[in-house]
Amino acid sequence: MRYLKNQNGIALVTALLLTLITVAVIMAVFYLLNQQTKTSAAEKVYSSALQAAYGDSELFIKDIIPSLFPNDALKNINYWENSFSAISLDVVATDACINDKLHNNTDKWTNCPQGSTTKLAYDMPDTTIVLRGLSENYKIYSKIVDTTVGNTDGSGLTERYTSGDGVTGKGAGVDPVRVPYLYTVEIQAEGAVNPKEKAQLEVLYAY
Secondary structure (H helix, E strand, O other), rough: OOOOOOOOHHHHHHHHHHHHHHHHHHHHHHOOOHHHHHHHHHHHHHHHHHHHHHHHHHHHHHHHHHHHHHHHHHHHHHHHHHHHHHHHOOOOHHHHHHHHHHOOOOOOOOOOOOOOOOOOOOOOOEEEEEEOOOOOOEEEEEEEEEEEEEEEEEOOEEEEEOOOEEEOOOOOOOOOOOOOOOHHHHHHHEOOOOOOOEEEEEEEEOO
16 A cells, blocks of 8 residues: 655645744734833823922922911912912812911811811812913812921911020020921822823922
8 A cells, every 4th residue: 555645734734823923923013012102101191290290289389388378368369369370270278278277287177178188189179270281281189188287487487486585685595496387288180181191299398
């Protein structure tokens, strides 16, 4: 008996396997490229929202809080809103609540509503602003969620309590250690069009 040796079938199967492997490799490459594109886009969006949050932290801490700290400044909230009209500053909290947050310990915030101490900046915020971005604008919520009273005065530069002077003009007592007011501030920036584009910050500020 004679057997015929024909390898055409083996060659065909081998060619098909190589084709499948090539297609699988190409699909894997396209998948990785697509995932990398999505990751880069997400990082870019988060970076933009994060920069907006950082910008608001600078404004809220260095400009808004010092301007509202004196008791008489609370009578001029409209003035401050007009002064920051370019960024649409809106002082959401009431005058009495802001006064409590700036001058009293957290447990003495008798004029602030529930939600004032939550870690969610958009829940009962103190202020909101709008910052312009390259692709869209960002709305930023800011809220003081905790206050620890110190012994500095409204200027943040001198001591509220100082020792008295004797007859000779020299200090009769020991000057107290200067303890600043401590504020814990929650900040959230989100896209005005797409709120899913957001970033959050928590800032501890000594004034």
